[in-house]
Amino acid sequence: MRLGLLHSRVRPEERMIFEAARNLGVDVVPIHVDSLVLDVSSTDRHEAFRGVDVALDRCLSHSRGSALLRVLETWGIPCCNSWSVRELCGDKLATNLALAAAGVPVPHARIGFGEEGGLAAIEDLGYPAVIKPLVGSWGRLLARVNDRDAAEAIVEHKVGLGSTSHGVVFAQEHVEKGGRDLRVFVIGGEAVCAIERKSEHWVTNTARGASVAVHCVGSELANLCTSAARAVGGGAVAIDVFESARGLLVNEVNATMEFRNSVAPTGVDIPGLLVQHALEVGRAARNVALVAGGAL
Amino acid sequence: MTTETKTLKAACPECDAEIVAAETPFVHEILPCPECGLELEVVVADPLQLLPAPEVEEDWGE
Structure with missing residues (x-):
């Protein structure tokens, strides 16, 4: 099975995914999205995608990634995450509405x-x-x-x-969260690991300098985050959670998760799990196509 | 992208500091300059050629 790795910049995450795929013996093809010109007046696949069984989205730009996934899915290429998951997670209003509709607690x-x-x-x-x-x-x-x-x-x-x-x-x-929030990685319906992000600043984002430590995923947190992942359509997502006075609240759901600072403290091979999940998405789509074609 | 191990060097286009790629970089990989901190994008892996990475855009992220 051939994995198309959709990327713009190659950050540590993309290198880790590429190396994980290589270590798993996966045929991985890096595809630089900013170099593509796609004929969307035809159903013929662009040559960069010929033979690609599943695409793993690592685009930095939400609008570009979303547009590309829409094209690929129209061409019959399964994507991880799907266009709809990216659309929901990339827009905070859409995320909030999906979570609220599913009964997942969110900040007001x-x-x-x-x-x-x-x-x-x-x-x-x-x-x-x-x-x-x-x-x-x-x-x-x-x-x-x-x-x-x-x-x-x-x-x-x-x-x-x-x-x-x-x-x-x-x-x-503004949720009083005690100087930290939780980030839970959910891949294929399972909460595989979590970190705590701590900062004296009210924004507890590692991109803004928050420190990271492993967090043990209990059943309440796991259930909340698998529910949140289902609410946006499943896939592989990183869920940001506040521990508030009225309980756990899901703040955001990220569809193209960053994990460079999370593998070491958790000891979980997040890039390897991402690759394996993408392959499962590809295999599931292939089986559906075979059933539809009468081969199974 | 290539993965063979090889030490490659180039100068930072901003401050002229020497940038050493620990392992053969991928085209479009980001290497920070250790002197001035500028993010540099690999445009050619071997011989190593670097340009300042594009500025972060509004819809970039996770």
């Missing part, structure tokens, strides 16, 4: 439109609140607002200076 959140609506949404939520871009990661463009003055300034800047998507103001309650 509101959206409002434009300056007035955005401010009203934040006021309805109460202070302090956290304003987040709908699309984005690594703790970028987050703003904790403690009062109306700060909220007015942030919303005015978002609407006035940001792209049109910033006109949809997404605000979330």
Whole structure:
């Protein structure tokens, strides 16, 4: 089975995935997405994808990755994660709606439109609140607002200076989380390991300097995170969880997980599990095709 | 991408510091400059050629 590794930059994660695939004896083909020009007026696969049985998405850009997965799935190439999982996880509003619909506890959140609506949404939520871009990661463009003055300034800047998507103001309650959050890696429906991310800053993201330690996954956390993964369509996802006064809350679900700082403390071969999961996705799709074709 | 082990060197295009790839890098791999901290992208693996990596865009992430 041939694995297409979709990538833009090659970060430590992509190198680890490539080496894991090689160690497993997998035929892995790196595909640089920013170099592709795709004929979308034809159903013929681009030559880079001929012979590819399954694609593992490691695109940095949400919009580019989403567009590419949509094309590949139309061509009949199974993707890990799927286009729909990326779409749900890449948009914080979509994630929130999917989690809430599945009964997964999330922080209180509101959206409002434009300056007035955005401010009203934040006021309805109460202070302090956290304003987040709908699309984005690594703790970028987050703003904790403690009062109306700060909220007015942030919303005015978002609407006035940001792209049109910033006109949809997404605000979330600021959860007191004791200086840490949990990140749980769920692959193929199983919570395989977790880390704690600690920081004196209210943003506990490793990209913003948070420290990492292993966290033992108990049954409550495992059940919550497998439910969250199911809510967005399954696959391989990293789930960020707050330990709040009212219990565990799922903050975000990440569809192209980073794990460079998580393999050593957990002792879990996350890249190897990702490759094996992608192969399972490919095999399952092949079996479905064989059944549909009457071969099984 | 190639995986054979070989030491490769290039100069940082920003500060001229010597960049040594510990193992044969992949094309499009990111190597930080140890002197100035600039993120560099491998454009040719062997002989090693580096350019400043693209700036992070708004929708990049996990």
